[in-house]
Amino acid sequence: MSEPTMRSPLHSFGLEEQAKPIDGSCGVWANEIPHLGYISLRGNGTDPAFVTAASTSLGVSLPLRPCTFASSNGITILWLSPDEWMIVCPRAQLSALLGSLRHALTDVRSQVVDNSGGYTQVIIEGPNALDVLQHVSVYDFAGLEPGRVVGTTFGKSSVYAFRQGEGYRVVIRRSFADYIWRYLVRAAVPYGLGIADLAGSRVTEEGVPA
Amino acid sequence: MRKDYSSWSLFTKGLRHNEGWNPAWRSAEPKPSYDVVIVGAGGHGLATAYYLAKDHGVRNIAVLEKGYLGGGNTARNTTIVRSNYLWDEAALLYEHALKLWEGLTEDLNFNVMFSQRGVFNLGHTLQDMRDIERRVNANNLDGIDAMVLDAAEVKRRIPILNTSKSARYPVLGASFQPRGGVARHDAVAWGFARAASKYGVDIIENCEVTGMDIANGRIAGLETTRGTIRSERVGCVASGHSSVLAKMAGIRMPIESHPLQAFVSESMKPVLDTVVMSNAVHGYASQSDKGELVIGAGIDHYTSYTQRGSPHIIEHTAAAILELFPMFSRARMNRQWGGIVDTTPDACPIISKTKVKGLYFNCGWGTGGFKATPGSGNVFAHTIARDDPHPLNRAFDLARFSTGHLIDEHGAAGVAH
Amino acid sequence: MFVLFCPHCGEKREEEEFGYGGEAFIPRPATPEALDDEAWGDYLFMRKNPKGWHWEMWSHNTGCRKFFVVKRNTATNAIAGSWTLAEGRKAYDAEGGST
Amino acid sequence: MSSYRVRRPGARVDFDKPLTFSFDGQAYDGFAGDTLASALLANGTRMLARSFKYGRPRGIIGTGPEEPNALMQIETGAHTIPNLKATQVELYDGLVARRTTGWPTLEFDLKSLGGLFSRFMPAGFYYKTFQNQKLWPKFEHIIRQAAGYGSAPSEPDPETYDHSHRHAQVVIVGGGASGLLAALLAGRAGLKVVLLDEQNECGGWLLSSPHSVIGGEQASAWLKSAVGELQSLPNVQVLTRTSAFALHDMNLVLAVEQLQDHLPIADRAAHQPRQRLHRIRAERVVLATGAIERPLVFGNNDVPGIMTASALTTYLNRYGVAVGKRILLQTSNDHVYQGAADLARAGCEVVLADTRTRINPAWEKRVRAAGVDVRTGFGIAYARGRRAVTGAQLVKLDAQRNVVVGSGPSIDCDALGSSGGLSPTVHLYCHDGGRPHWDEERLAFVVPEAGRAKSGIYGVGAVTGEFGLQNALEQTERITRELLSSLGKSAPTSSGNLKTDEPDATPARRIFRVPDGRAEGHGKKAFVDFQNDVSAADIHLAVRENYRSIEHIKRYTALGFGTDQGKLSNVNGFAIAADVLGKSIPEVGTTTYRPAYSPVTFGTLAGAHAGDTFEPRRYSPMQAAHVARGAEFEPVGQWLRPWYFPQTGEDLHAAVRRECLAARRGVGIMDASTLGKIDLRGKDVREFLNRVYANAWTQLAPGKCRYGLMLDENGMVMDDGVTACVADNHFLMTTTTGGAARVMTWLEKWHQTEWPDLDVYMTSVTDHWATAAVVGPKSRQVLAKICSDIDLSPSAFKFMDWREGTVAGVPARVFRISFSGELAFEVNVDANYGHHVWEALMDGGREFDITPYGTETMHVLRAEKGFIIVGQDTDGSMTPLDLDMAWAVGMKKPFSFIGKRSFARSDTAGPNRKQLVGLLTDDPQIVLAEGAQVIERADVTPPAAMLGHVTSSYYSPELGRSIALAVVRDGIARRSEDGHKSGRDLLYAYAGGKAHKVTVVSPVFVDPKGDRQNV
DSSP: OOOOOOOTGGGGGGGGHHOOOOTTTSSSEEEEOOSSSEEEEOTTTTTTHHHHHHHHTTTOOOOOSSBBBEETTTTEEEETTTTEEEEEHHHHHHHHHHHHHHHHHTTEEEEEEEOOOGGEEEHHHHHTHHHHHHHHOSSSSOOTTOOOOOOOOTTEEEEEEEETTTTTEEEEEEEGGGHHHHHHHHHHHHHHHHEETEEEEEHHSSSOOO | OOOOOHHHHHHHHHHHHHTTOOOOOOOOOOSSSSSSEEEOHHHHHHHHHHHHHHHHOOOOOEEEEESSSTGGGGTTTEEOOOOOOOOOHHHHHHHHHHHHHHHHHHHHOOOOOHHHHHEEEOSSSSSHHHHHHHHHHHHHHTOOOOOEEEEHHHHHOOOOOOTTTTSOEHHHOEEEETEEEEEOHHHHHHHHHHHHTTHHHHHHHHOEEEEEEETTEEEEEEEEEEEEEEOEEEOOGGGGHHHHHHTTTTOOOOEEEEEEEEEEEEEOOOOEEEEEEETTTTEEEEETTTTTEEEEEEESSSSEEEEEEEEOHHHHHHHHHHOGGGGGTTTEEEEEEEEEEEEOOOOEEEEEOSBBBBBEEEOOOOOHHHHHHHHHHHHHHHHHTSSSOOOTTTSSSSTHHOOOOOOOOOHHHHHHO | OOOOEEETTTTEEEGGEEEEESSOOOOOOOOOGGGGGHHHHHHHHBOOOOEEEEEEEOOOTTTTTOEEEEEEEETOOOEEEEEEHHHHHHHHHTTTSSO | OOBOOOOOOOOOOEEEEEEEEEETTTEEEEEEEEBBBHHHHHOOOOOOOOOOOOOOOEEEOOTTTOOOEEEESOOOOGGGGEEEEEEOBBBBEEEEEEEESOOBBSSSSSSHHHTTTTSSOOTHHHSSSOOOOTTHHHHHHHHTOOSSSOOSSEEEEOOOOEEEEEEEEEEEEOOHHHHHHHHHHHHHHHEEEEEEOOOSSSSSSGOOOOEEEEETEEEHHHHHHHHHHHHTTTTTTEEEEEEEEETTTEEEEEEESSTTTOOOOSSSSSSOSSSEEEEEEEEEEOOOOOEEEEOOBTTTTTTTEEHHHHHHHHHHHOOOOSSEEEEEEEESSTHHHHHHHHHTTOOOOOEESSSSSOOHHHHHHHHHHHTTTTEEEEEEEEEEEESSSSEEEEEOOSSSSSSEEEEEEEEEEEEEEEEEEEEEHHHHHHHHOOOOEEETTTEEEEETTTTTTTTEEEEHHHHTTTOOOHHHHHHHHHHHHHHHHHTTOOSSSOOOOOOOOEEEEEEEOOOOOOOSOOOTTSSSOOOEEEETTEEHHHHHHHHHHTTSHHHHHHHHHHHHHSSSTTTTTTTHHHHHHHHHTTOHHHHHOOOOSSSOOOOOHHHHHHTOOOOGGGOOOOOOTTTHHHHHOEEEEEEEEEEEEEEOOOOOOHHHHHHHHHHHHHHHEEEEEEOOOEEEEEEEEEETTTHHHHHBBOOOTTOOOOTTTEEEEEOTSOOOOEEEEEEEEEETEEEEEEEEETTTTHHHHHHHHHHHHHHHHSSOEEOTTTTTTEEEEESSSHHHHHHHOOOOSSSSSSTTTTTTTTEEETTTTEEEEOOOOOOSSEEEEEEEEEGGHHHHHHHHHHHHHHGOEEEOHHHHHHHHHHHHHOOOOTTTTTTSOOTTTTTTGGGGOTTOOOOOOTHHHTTTTTTTTSSSEEEEEEEEEETTTTTTTTEEEEEEEOOSSSOEEEEEEEEEEEEEETTTTTEEEEETTTTTHHHHHHSSSSTTTTHHHHHHHTTEEEEEEEEEESHHHTTTGGG
């Protein structure tokens, strides 16, 4: 029996083989950041017991302001709704985080769900990244400030999107990944799309850079 | 009724600079009272008045219209006529209408340009094809023309259709109703108005109903912007505005009024000589005798009385049409518009007496009203004249929302049309 | 096409992010079995459908997935405001719960 | 250079860049900066179309989107575009244009024969004839032969389109003088501004009038510096070749940007879309859309060479084309005077006939100085000429009333321009419900200057009726300052001197139809709507026939329904109707327009929603494995699922037969990842499930699963699936593939709106879990090979149990549930491992000949067991009781679960419901059509009463015969248990003209006792 191997949702596009270091040759750079851990966390944001327990066990304060996110120690917590967060973490930390969260929240009205198989992340960078996002989504990305995360449309599907560093991250559902990637590629045609080489960068080591 | 529209009359009047034409209908001043008042001078309302006069001998009839006659959904639909509905009740009602359509031009002495160029309902999934098979078989047993066609036959009949297997929704086949087709929408209202007027029906435009006089559970008259009009029988046929009228009578209706949009292309050389509808991709199209592609969109999800909807619905429909007909990619939309459709929980109309004696409602046609116009008027006239439903509309009463006897036509009504 | 303010996300967003949720404040009868068929049918199917101000629900499908309340004029598409379900109920009651 | 070319200073054509193009196969020359229209005019082409109804010769009338006649087929093959207006086609080298009317030739059009009988073809003549329904198709065929302008390409579109969603503080529509000034003010104030102009450069009317003066400098210089400044402002974006075609609710402007059409095909950039749809949401919208000159209506006003007066001016000043040498201008107002002077100075012989007796002395002085022959108080009775105008007969008009009081001279000319005043371009203002109002002084429907400031819509310049340049600019500055202050900004500096050299205006004459001294309909045809051949007489006829509402008039005559959207015709039509009706124009009605302002390409509307991005296609984590094994796929909702796995030479039936037998007798494997999955947690989960499911959930222990039926409040089955108890407060629900999103929203809605107090959270985990169903008597052996930490023995791991363990080295949840009736295990793993686990199961199963199967085999297997598919065996009208599934309904639950009350309604509880049954054909080899109707007798003469229909029908390889599921009226009582005692079980199934004898039986065909799944 072969060793268990993971296949990310965009595996079939062979992005790894096409990747090259980011340079000035393309208007848009994108790639999948595969195999991160995703935890859906539900609970009442106005319940101090919940917030404290979750924040303590994660080592990051749960972002309570709407449409914001918090990052620390390689963990990013996206506010999705007043009672829903998504925790994005390196795979290596997944089971520990799940365990500590569940333990901390045992007696608190809440839900902790491993959703790591259900999502992947795409990074979109480059001078025309904003143009591409304006093609694919109805959201006013020109007005999206750093530190904010929004759930919005992507063609006829939906994503969670946030700005990080020079670029944007979109968190997408696995079964829509094929559509979303094709839609993204199509939108990027006028600007030239490069597959960004993320290997060795902190992105893949830690999931999301601080 | 004298048939004064003919080639001969065109010739003789043409010789005299077309000065000899008479008004197509008489614009009347409201009288103090009528035997029957119809509220709403759309196709259905005018047809009701016409059949009341013609078939039931009622002479003292008024049709009230808050705007201009035929200005509501009659003027805003995509003109498709067919009867291939799923359930017996609906199919037989629409078939009754279709039979009337087939004689309507001659009956009204007004060419409504009923063009029986056939209607295709495409199937794109195995379940679509099951539904098509079920509907076609039911239609055949009800005496309605219908057939199931496979993809190759559909392609043969509509060469410009994209039947590629790699399409997002490949065409697996279709149901086809040869007797279905299209008609000139405005002409239906004008033809019925003219014919009803000849029977002495008073057509009163710019007359909005503002209140109902109900005493002891009976209707006694209407308050209007042109004064009080007394009548012990009132038929309301106001499509999108039915809830507003029902509220005046203290009646609750299972209706929600939604925008329904449509658009036409510029006029192009005809390449599509039939009607093509697709539930799966959400669009339908025909090409008019002027060469315009007439395209219907899906319904907007929210309620609105504004006669306009959201543009992404139009964009989606354009995409759907291009999925079916890639060759129209470089054609251009000339004009878009919206109507207000009165939808019911089971996508079937309400043609019913009410708890107010003498007050009748004919509404809830959703996206299917135009095709039913003569049949709807015909059975509603019967219902009002006899104070008892016609056998064909007995099932379409308000009581079904209490008994649970819904007639769910969502599948066959499908996309708006 | 509308712009709706999502009271949970605290932002105005385009209509395509939302789903229409129908007339607001149709509470489910506490004891359905106590209702006769007509009253039950009324709850199931009868709607105000006013031409004018309408209290309705929308859900922020691509965002927080929360249902919320909008007061919108169906004759003009003007919007008077958005509220959370609880706050909307208060505003609705303050109006006398009518349209 | 042709003799029509004039080297005008300030012209926007580049005489150093000659181009060639063809029209109807003939080669012509033009210059960069020309439109197809200006180039054709420069080449002396006058007639280039035939009219729609009467086949009359037609030429160019306008300069932009108002053009009704010059509809062109541009290019050929896949690049061809129908119906472009020659006035909007930018000329490029090698452009190929063809006429769209005139058959067989432009010179001789067959329709013109019909035109000879035009008096017998008045408006609405169709309605009055062709009344034989049997003959109508033949008439219609002939009508359709003659219908239409250009043709759609017959090949797929080689170009692409996209959408861009933008948000701006201020969108300004129109880059004329007012629009530019507004943009400058808003831009200087630091606002995020988008300025849209449909032409290839900003300037609007200034481009046609480069010698006007603004603040002491020439308009061309003012324009240059304004555009330059706007381009330097980073917060301002100027989009030219971008036509705003719609204004929707809440200040959403839709605009199409042309990116490629102005380039030779070979020069078009493959990576750029042809057109881009901008959807711009703006806090404020400024309509600076200007106005379009409307022609006067007079006899034979459609002869080629007759244009709007402003078109003559524009062709001269902007394109360097003097359309004629001897020009007759007819006006009712001041607007034509500058152009008259320009034409005269350019060397044309110009006669200016003003219908007014008192004209503007300042203008009169200026034009006379230029050599214009001014005649006052004259109107054109009719024009002369057929394929090109040769002159016109003038008549003397009464000073006040629009009647003829005497004869006038006959004037020869080779071009004729008329002006009945300006019609503001109010289209966009109307789109979202705004209504312009009639300004009797300016004789125009205008946008009020503060527009609907409350909702953020403003109008500036000519669209508001400010036709004078100076007035327009001053008003623009004032209104823009108001707008800025509404956004908390102020214009930092004054815009400087906005003075122009225009004389004060003299009132225009209120005239639309120039009288010819004859009763309407007796004289020469006078056209109102050129594209639809609507004459003044047609409007009179409509009114005579009681089509008195303006909407009736428009619809009866087709006024304003062409591709020019009535830009030239609507006001004239209204005015003529008003005169006949004896009403004022506002009494007749307010003009209103619907999108699109000018036609929009379907491809542009669709944008990127085309081809493989038309709609989402969802795939399971094992998709690659299925493709590798040659699966055929079936769309199920948004998903693509394996339908069957044909081996070489197999068709569907052969493959399904093999797959079915493998699952029944050996082992099969199916991808069930697409099922919806919802994780529910909280102390009230059981109560929540009790409310949303028909079943009872109070007793289900951890480690156990249960099948559940979900109903709508109407009592009808809406979804089903297996739900597992993970822990007392933790459940995992599955839904149908197509119903997942609907169920999730449904549950959230109930929780949020009705039962927020219930302690339960739910999260979709559909995409997290990959699910492989290993099915068949040998499934345990297969699983055992790659799963060592779960005791798979029948006693330890029972049917409807689930266990956690490791499969192929991956943490897994294994459910012992079955949709086939066989021993089966559903293995769920993190979807990233889905492919790995699938392949591991295939490897482990190789020695057992494990057989992958798709949805078709799944359907056969479940139908053999009588298991329903919601949406196939149900249609929204079936209760659980109709399905004979009372066992799945917990009628005793304390809470009245969703749908329960509806069971008790008179019809739902009544007799004669359609109920789920099995059907067996007499001939076991006949497989009934799914959708066959069930009837009582073999006689199918309509109307034949129908009892129900076949919902599922297959050939069962296991049984070696056909089987079917059906819903049949009173079906449960008809089931044949012990022979045909009552005979009610003997029915017929009708499909495709044939009725087959069938027997009603139990829907469970295989293993009725359910022993196999328990082994």
